[in-house]
């Protein structure tokens with residue numbers, strides 16, 4: 001199995017390196033990396049990782065900035081990623097951390113790393129251990145900040 005890592009120079013943490021470190025802790029997989037300037041470049045990078053470099057699943061790692069134009073870019077990038085998934089019939093795990101989700105730089109660095117790590121585990125489960133995801137269905141999992149947990153009557 002081969003996992004693709006698409007990441008950006010715009011992000012303020014080396015999300016690609018974090019993802020690769022976490023993947024290696026959980027599975028022996030071949031990994032292909034493709035770094036692009038910003039998140040709108042991610043859809044084609046992911047599609048190329050799948051079609052030209054034979055990846056079975058790709059993680060798309062990006063950090064939308066806090067301005068309105070960044071949020072618009074994030075929406076466009078996200079739509080591109082959805083399209084790339086449908087065109088290739090492969091999962092692309094979108095790992096976006098919006099800069100304004102965090103109250104300061106310290107929390108941003110933590111969130112960028114933590115969400116990336118938790119989604120890397122999801123990527124391994126999707127590819128190799130889908131039953132583990134099934135077991136967690138409906139449990140309010142979140143990546144980064146604490147899990148929401150199941151709703152109770």
Ligand SMILES: Cc1nc2c(=O)[nH]c(=O)nc-2n(C[C@H](O)[C@H](O)[C@H](O)CO)c1C
Pocket residue numbers: 008010011037038039040041062063064065066069070071073
């Ligand atoms: C406005 C803007 N905002 C972001 C952002 O918040 N996060 C990000 O990763 N990239 C941003 N970019 C860059 C674009 O995604 C892209 O790299 C350029 O438009 C070149 O294709 C742009 C242009």
